[in-house]
Amino acid sequence: MLNLLRATRSGLRSCPICGEEILAEAVKCKHCGEFIEQVSLDEKEACWFCRIVLGLVVVILILGVLGFVFQVNYLAGG
Ligand SMILES: [Zn+2]
Numbered sequence: 046m047l048n049l050l051r052a053t054r055s056g057l058r059s060c061p062i063c064g065e066e067i068l069a070e071a072v073k074c075k076h077c078g079e080f081i082e083q084v085s086l087d088e089k090e091a092c093w094f095c096r097i098v099l100g101l102v103v104v105i106l107i108l109g110v111l112g113f114v115f116q117v118n119y120l121a122g123g
């Protein structure tokens with residue numbers, strides 16, 4: 046676990062097959078020759094959900110500001 050953390054910091058990660066250090070963006074391990082899943086694929090899927098939540102928060106904030114502005118205009122005009 047400590048080795049994995051140290052490896053991630055320096056742009057490296059451990060091969061899940063042989064445990065040797067490889068580049069974080071490596072598709073194939075240079076030590077054992079096995080193909081490895083890209084870590085970025087998992088991050089993309091996590092971000093997909095985060096973006097929807099963030100988008101909803103932004104829309105709610107914008108609607109709230111617009112509602113406040115319209116209310117002020119209505120009170121000032123009426
Ligand atoms: Zn390997």
